[in-house]
Amino acid sequence: MKRLRPSSILLHAGLIVVALVTMTPVLWMLSASFMAPGEASSFPPPFIPGRFTLEHYRALADRLQMGRYFINSMIVAGAVTIISLFFNSMAGYAFAKFRFKGRDSMFRFLLSGMVVPAQVTMLPLFLLLKTFGFVNTYMGAIIPGLASIFGIFLIRQFAGSIPDSFIEAAQIDGASEFKIYRSIILPLCRPILYTLALFTFMGTWNDFMWPLIIMTDDSRYTLPVALANLMGEHALDLELMMAGSVITILPVMILFLVFQRHYVRGIMVGKSNALSQVGPLCADE
Amino acid sequence: MSTEKSYRRIVDRTAAAWLFLSPSLAAIAVFFVVPVLSALVMSFTDFDIYALGDLSVVRFIGFENYRRIFELPIFWSALRNTFYFVLVGGPLSVAVSLGTALMVNAKLTRFKPLFRTIFFLPVVTSLVAVAVVWRYLYHPAHGILNYLLSFAGIAPIDWLGNPAIAMPAIIVLAVWKGFGYNMLIFIAGLQNIPDELYEAAHMDGANAWRQFVDITLPMLTPTSVFVVMITIIGYFQLFAEPYVMTQGGPLNSTMSIVLLMYEQGFRWWNMGFAAAIAFVLFVVILIFTLLQMALQRRMQ
Missing domain, CATH: 1.20.5 (Single alpha-helices involved in coiled-coils or other helix-helix interfaces)
Structure with missing residues (x-):
């Protein structure tokens, strides 16, 4: 096929080095999680378990409630994904396909909100949810994720490409607005909905600061919070900590590997379009 | 009708x-x-732990919180450390993203999707989990990093224990974790550059370097501005890495604005004070964003 030129060899050598640097921490984590206690901190550091053991996973499941944290993460990330998908898709559709007074200025107002760091909201939000009695509840962890500006933006970009004639035809047939949304818009938006679902699920699963604040009792911890907490007590149990990290990382990594097509599209389409939005956003001032 | x-x-x-x-x-x-x-x-009140139980004790104190912040040495440390992280880590991360994007997107490259996926994998991992992993990689006595460096004759380094090295160590982790994201955006930007431009330059006898400087970089400018903007906004929010790896130490060398806000607000419940810290962060991010936008407008 192609002749191997020096530049090609250099290029691929570089790519392989970067790939090794990228993968080594992840592979070492996986490998160390199967090592016997203390083995990973011997010298020289071993890369392959001398004796393969599952005892750390067993300890995490039996003694350290890891199954519970896993379920907590599932509940919070799952609920946020489902609810925000409904909220964002309705709003994104409205911004894309309805003409009403104040639409564009409101949308611009929302976009400008993306500059505000989430940390600014956390102190009052905590107090607000405390008065509702939502501290240390799943609701408390779910609420900030109910709607996302980025999600609305992504749907709006995608729904904008749906021809108006589809909607008009349904109106002539006497379909209600909700029916149009449900049986025309949602099916046509399916690709971007998958993308947004993945983004939301992974983002919520990996979220750390807010669940750390709102979940005050360890029975409600999500995996990242539980892991950070575990680090306090079991910092010396290296292999156990690696097993905990594997449990935290693996679900989303598998999800990504299976659905990466959708995930990558979200970045390519969403961000390159966001680019074109930054212009008008500031040109108006 | x-x-x-x-x-x-x-x-x-x-x-x-x-x-x-x-x-x-x-x-x-x-x-x-x-x-x-x-x-x-x-941020203009003295909201503290007593106010949590009884809201009526809250008093407006004007700019007192802001005045106290600016008198607090640890705030200046946190601000300096955060700027260090943003101004060193941000450009480094964007450079690595651009470099890997160019490599993955090169005509000669085989197995593009494979490399792209591998480079992207750290992006989807939990920051807390990889911070835990890297804490052990950085271990001075039995960490892999020092072991590998020993082959190059480098004496063991106390990565997270040395105040001068702890922040660079966190930057390395952050770049490793995040570069794949901007890499994808750069790849999308590279694929939008028409091939004809390169062909024309080739006919004019421009070498690869000239093509990169005269075509690739200018054509990537809008993408780069966007990438730098989101990277800076993200990097200013440094929190989980120092929380898990160093708790802000050693000697506060990795204390960040957000970590300081968290400790003041949710550990000591000085919530008025913490709100003021959060707003300082907001203003700093806002200034950077407006700067970026002005820069972008001037280039158009």
């Missing part, structure tokens, strides 16, 4: 639009806009 009908339809659709918008807008208003405004108000 037809105008009357279309008029009615517009009215009907407006009502429907607001119905579709209401769940999101209500959620954003109550759980985002109102908290942002409340945080601003809070």
Whole structure:
């Protein structure tokens, strides 16, 4: 096929080095999680378990409630994904396909909100949810994720490409607005909905600061919070900590590997379009 | 009759639009806009642990919190460390993203999707989990990193224990974790550059370096501005890495603005004070964003 030129060899050598640097921490984590206690901190550091053991996973499941944290993460990330998908898709559709007074200025107002760091909201939000009695509840962890500006933006970009004639035809047939949304818009938006679902699920699963604040009792911890907490007590149990990290990382990594097509599209389409939005956003001032 | 009908339809659709918008807008208003405004108000009060139990003890104290912040040595450390992280880590991360994007996107490269996926994998991992992993990689006595460096004759380095090295160590982790994201955006940008430009330059006898400087970089400018902007906004929010790896130490060398805000607000419950810290962060991010936008406008 192609002749191997020096530049090609250099290029691929570089790519392989970067790939090794990228993968080594992840592979070492996986490998160390199967090592016997203390083995990973011997010298020289071993890369392959001398004796393969599952005892750390067993300890995490039996003694350290890891199954519970896993379920907590599932509940919070799952609920946020489902609810925000409904909220964002309705709003994104409205911004894309309805003409009403104040639409564009409101949308611009929302976009400008993306500059505000989430940390600014956390102190009052905590107090607000405390008065509702939502501290240390799943609701408390779910609420900030109910709607996302980025999600609305992504749907709006995608729904904008749906021809108006589809909607008009349904109106002539006497379909209600909700029916149009449900049986025309949602099916046509399916690709971007998958993308947004993945983004939301992974983002919520990996979220750390807010669940750390709102979940005050360890029975409600999500995996990242539980892991950070575990680090306090079991910092010396290296292999156990690696097993905990594997449990935290693996679900989303598998999800990504299976659905990466959708995930990558979200970045390519969403961000390159966001680019074109930054212009008008500031040109108006 | 037809105008009357279309008029009615517009009215009907407006009502429907607001119905579709209401769940999101209500959620954003109550759980985002109102908290942002409340945080601003809070930052002018002495809201503390006693106020948690009895709101009536809260007093307005004007700019007192801001005055106290600027007198607090640890705030200046946190600000300096955060700027260090942003101004060193941000450009480094963007450079690595651009470099790997060019490599993956090169015509000669085989197995592009494989490399792209591998480079992207750290992006989807939990920051807390990889911070835990890297804490062990950085271990001075039995960490892999020092072991590998020993082959190059480098003496063991106390990565997270040395105040001068702890922040660079965190930057390396952050770059490793995040470069794949911007890499994808750069790849999308590279693929939007028409091949004809390169062909024309080739005919004119421009070498690879000239093509990169005269075509690739200018054509990537809008993408780069965007990438730098989101990277800076993200990097200013440094929190989980120092929380897990160093707790802000050693000697506060990795204390960040957000970590300081968290400790003041949620560990010591000095919530008015913490709100002021959060607003300082907001203003800093806002200034950087406006700078970026002005820069972008000038280039258009």
